[in-house]
Amino acid sequence: xxxxxxxxxxxxxxxxxxxxxxxxxxxxxxxxxxxxxxxxxxxxxxxxxxxxxxxxxxxxxxxxxxxxxxxxxxxxxxxxxxxxxxxxxxxxxxxxxxxxxxxxxxxxxxxxxxxxxxxxxxxxxxxxxxxxxxxxxxxxxxxxxxxxxxxxxxxxxxxxxxxxxxxxxxxxxxxxxxxxxxxxxxxxxxxxxxxxxxxxxxxxxxxxxxxxxxxxxxxxxxxxxxxxxxxxxxxxxxxxxxxxxxxxxxxxxxxxxxxxxxxxxxxxxxxxxxxxxxxxxxxxxxxxxxxxxxxxxxxxxxxxxxxxxxxxxxxxxxxxxxxxxxxxxxxxxxxxxxxxxxxxxxxxxxxxxxxxxxxxxxxxxxxxxxxxxxxxxxxxxxxxxxxxxxxxxxxxxxxxxxxxxxxxxxxxxxxxxxxxxxxxxxxxxxxxxxxxxxxxxxxxxxxxxxxxxxxxxxxxxxxxxxxxxxxxxxxxxxxxxxxxxxxxxxxxxxxxxxxxxxxxxxxxxxxxxxxxxxxxxxxxxxxxxxxxxxxxxxxxxxxxxxxxxxxxxxxxxxxxxxxxxxxxxxxxxxxxxxxxxxxxxxxxxxxxxxxxxxxxxxxxxxxxxxxxxxxxxxxxxxxxxxxxxxxxxxxxxxxxxxxxxxxxxxxxxxxxxxxxxxxxxxxxxxxxxxxxxxxxxxxxxxxxxxxxxxxxxxxxxxxxxxxxxxxxxxxxxxxxxxxxxxxxxxxxxxxxxxxxxxxxxxxxxxxxxxxxxxxxxxxxxxxxxxxxxxxxxxxxxxxxxxxxxxxxxxxxxxxxxxxxxxxxxxxxxxxxxxxxxxx
Numbered sequence: 001x002x003x004x005x006x007x008x009x010x011x012x013x014x015x016x017x018x019x020x021x022x023x024x025x026x027x028x029x030x031x032x033x034x035x036x037x038x039x040x041x042x043x044x045x046x047x048x049x050x051x052x053x054x055x056x057x058x059x060x061x062x063x064x065x066x067x068x069x070x071x072x073x074x075x076x077x078x079x080x081x082x083x084x085x086x087x088x089x090x091x092x093x094x095x096x097x098x099x100x101x102x103x104x105x106x107x108x109x110x111x112x113x114x115x116x117x118x119x120x121x122x123x124x125x126x127x128x129x130x131x132x133x134x135x136x137x138x139x140x141x142x143x144x145x146x147x148x149x150x151x152x153x154x155x156x157x158x159x160x161x162x163x164x165x166x167x168x169x170x171x172x173x174x175x176x177x178x179x180x181x182x183x184x185x186x187x188x189x190x191x192x193x194x195x196x197x198x199x200x201x202x203x204x205x206x207x208x209x210x211x212x213x214x215x216x217x218x219x220x221x222x223x224x225x226x227x228x229x230x231x232x233x234x235x236x237x238x239x240x241x242x243x244x245x246x247x248x249x250x251x252x253x254x255x256x257x258x259x260x261x262x263x264x265x266x267x268x269x270x271x272x273x274x275x276x277x278x279x280x281x282x283x284x285x286x287x288x289x290x291x292x293x294x295x296x297x298x299x300x301x302x303x304x305x306x307x308x309x310x311x312x313x314x315x316x317x318x319x320x321x322x323x324x325x326x327x328x329x330x331x332x333x334x335x336x337x338x339x340x341x342x343x344x345x346x347x348x349x350x351x352x353x354x355x356x357x358x359x360x361x362x363x364x365x366x367x368x369x370x371x372x373x374x375x376x377x378x379x380x381x382x383x384x385x386x387x388x389x390x391x392x393x394x395x396x397x398x399x400x401x402x403x404x405x406x407x408x409x410x411x412x413x414x415x416x417x418x419x420x421x422x423x424x425x426x427x428x429x430x431x432x433x434x435x436x437x438x439x440x441x442x443x444x445x446x447x448x449x450x451x452x453x454x455x456x457x458x459x460x461x462x463x464x465x466x467x468x469x470x471x472x473x474x475x476x477x478x479x480x481x482x483x484x485x486x487x488x489x490x491x492x493x494x495x496x497x498x499x500x501x502x503x504x505x506x507x508x509x510x511x512x513x514x515x516x517x518x519x520x521x522x523x524x525x526x527x528x529x530x531x532x533x534x535x536x537x538x539x540x541x542x543x544x545x546x547x548x549x550x551x552x553x554x555x556x557x558x559x560x561x562x563x564x565x566x567x568x569x570x571x572x573x574x575x576x577x578x579x580x581x582x583x584x585x586x587x588x589x590x591x592x593x594x595x596x597x598x599x600x601x602x603x604x605x606x607x608x609x610x611x612x613x614x615x616x617x618x619x620x621x622x623x624x625x626x627x628x629x630x631x632x633x634x635x636x637x638x639x640x641x642x643x644x645x646x647x648x649x650x651x652x653x654x655x656x657x658x659x660x661x662x663x664x665x666x667x668x669x670x671x672x673x674x675x676x677x678x679x680x681x682x683x684x685x686x687x688x689x690x691x692x693x694x695x696x697x698x699x700x701x702x703x704x705x706x707x708x709x710x711x712x713x714x715x716x717x718x719x720x721x722x723x724x725x726x727x728x729x730x731x732x733x734x735x736x737x738x739x740x741x742x743x744x745x746x747x748x749x750x751x752x753x754x755x756x757x758x759x760x761x762x763x764x765x766x767x768x769x770x771x772x773x774x775x776x777x778x779x780x781x782x783x784x785x786x787x788x789x790x791x792x793x794x795x796x797x798x799x800x801x802x803x804x805x806x807x808x809x810x811x812x813x814x815x816x817x818x819x820x821x822x823x
Contacts, residue, residue, distance in 0.1 A: 047087040052207025054091020064165035072173035110135045129170030137163035176200040202249040224313035232282040233329045236272025243268035263293045283314040357494040364487035485659035535587040543574045589687035592807040596775030598782040599798040609636030610798035626681040694731040700749035705740040741802040747795035752788040774801040
């Protein structure tokens with residue numbers, strides 16, 4: 001037999017054997033899901049609550065909980081009403097069989113009355129507690145009359161008290177029962193719903209009165225545990241409220257437990273104040289309250305028993321998983337978890353809105369591309385196709401009946417086609433046929449004169465058709481540009497929606513401390529943006545009496561702290577000394593624009609065909625525009641005013657200037673068949689760097705006066721409203737502080753009489769000005785033009801003068817350091 005050598009390998013200390021680990025978290029989640037499914041989804045929680053409420057007593061003899069609970073379940077979850085009835089009767093049976101029969105009879109009477117009166121109740125929610133009241137009153141008075149033989153005053157009073165309690169509990173249970181159902185649970189609770197829930201929980205716990213385990217009272221343990229949970233979740237206010245409500249209900253159920261209300265309220269207050277210490281801090285609050293009430297209060301119970309009950313409640317509280325307390329906190333307003341839940345919901349809504357806006361932006365972009373694609377596809381095919389259609393119409397009326405048809409089109413197709421194409425092009429461009437081409441064509445065609453006549457006749461249709469197609473193509477381009485502009489605006493808006501307010505808690509505290517150290521009283525500071533040039537700060541300050549502290553003190557101090565000029569953007573002052581003022585501070589623009597306007601109507605009329613507009617747009621831009629309607633009077637005024645109104649609305653939406661002007665042009669051209677046009681002179685000034693963009697549509701030149709230097713701004717475009725393809729000429733110019741921008745209508749530029757060169761005359765008059773005030777400059781130019789015409793006003797005239805200067809706030813020159821020294 002062969003020996004087999006076996007080698008045994010022993011695991012060394014470096015080798016670790018993986019052992020399966022027990023996952024308690026998964027087990028708890030699975031257990032929690034099973035409990036929720038059993039109690040909430042299947043409705044057995046109504047059996048449990050009904051059992052405890054069925055045996056709950058007030059003043060040791062009143063049982064007002066059973067019928068209100070059943071009525072609320074019957075109204076809200078009628079399918080769970082039999083389960084609730086079974087629990088109530090079973091709970092009442094633990095008191096006595098007579099009490100169980102009385103509970104069942106009360107519920108039966110309620111169902112009969114509901115069946116009879118339900119069709120006449122206009123509002124069942126309000127009518128249900130009233131029905132509970134009359135049912136309990138009828139049953140209690142009948143019970144008193146049967147048991148005592150007659151109806152006494154005491155018996156009637158107790159029946160009225162129990163019926164009144166049933167009425168109140170009916171309203172309470174109608175508020176709290178929906179919180180126990182899965183389908184109707186809300187993400188947040190109202191204050192009255194929280195109070196109703198606490199009352200219901202305390203009422204349920206009264207059903208445990210008399211139960212004890214190893215001489216430990218179950219109701220005391222549960223009530224203290226409930227206070228611990230709410231104090232830990234919602235703080236001192238909610239903890240003390242739960243303690244007072246729970247203690248009051250226990251005191252009504254058992255007068256010997258009146259001291260318990262003080263203990264629970266004190267424990268809720270201390271526990272809530274110590275919630276920063278987590279669960280141990282809240283537990284210490286209950287322990288201290290128990291010791292103080294037990295040692296100095298007349299409780300009638302041994303302190304060691306009270307400490308044991310408190311210890312059991314603390315143990316249950318420490319064993320309560322954090323996921324459960326976090327889940328409860330999400331439903332209570334004022335908690336950090338509730339705020340986080342609301343922020344998450346708002347963030348979700350924001351993201352959904354941003355996605356929808358981005359989708360619309362993509363749709364407009366796709367539509368714009370589709371119009372552009374159609375234009376590109378048809379651009380190269382249209383001329384050849386139109387020529388073929390034109391020649392086919394001509395040959396149909398001439399060559400089809402000619403005996404030389406085969407000779408021309410079968411044997412000499414190219415020659416005939418080239419002849420007719422050349423004739424068509426010459427007639428189209430010059431209106432006549434050259435002599436050489438005419439002679440050659442006469443030699444080639446036996447019906448040359450007839451062909452020429454037909455061709456000249458068809459050419460009018462060809463030209464009209466070509467013009468119409470060109471207009472359609474231009475309209476497509478305009479629509480494509482407008483859709484693209486809208487797409488860009490919506491895309492920017494979607495990005496803007498997704499921007500969140502930055503966290504500036506540290507900066508808020510620093511600004512608040514700095515202002516308070518200086519002696520300025522501030523209640524609250526909210527920073528929304530600290531971006532350079534885009535600072536946005538809200539403040540709440542006490543009533544200042546209209547002394548202008550925000551503008552004179554706070555804004556200069558913020559300017560010194562942030563290193564840039566800050567201004568008061570808006571201010572809502574309190575009207576009474578006890579009120580507060582809401583102030584918004586924003587970054588000041590680097591440059592400011594001051595304007596002056598002078599205008600006059602033709603022949604001194606009241607209505608001018610010119611219109612002007614000066615407006616500060618979003619994004620730190622300032623727009624100056626003049627529009628001159630063709631002609632004079634009301635109609636010209638309407639056209640020019642409508643042009644500026646449309647332009648202003650489109651520019652304010654954020655659409656780029658070129659697209660805005662083309663959009664206005666297409667609207668003006670397509671809305672009427674009358675030949676009424678208007679010019680446009682637009683200047684867009686960036687208030688951060690003073691750069692300017694000039695867009696001129698059929699308008700006169702503008703001038704910039706920089707000291708002794710005069711700069712002319714000119715561009716050439718036809719007036720708006722003529723539907724044709726045109727590119728807007730944009731002239732850019734970097735302006736400087738102190739520059740004067742002078743814009744005018746043609747009535748001013750071409751107004752001087754006996755002047756050959758308007759440019760030189762206007763430059764000379766501007767250079768001779770001795771003032772830099774915009775309004776004075778506008779008045780002087782208007783006066784010079786009218787004087788040159790001997791006081792006659794032959795056309796509508798408008799002059800707009802804008803002065804570009806550094807933006808220096810009124811109180812920005814006060815250094816903060818000097819104010820601190822003086823203080």
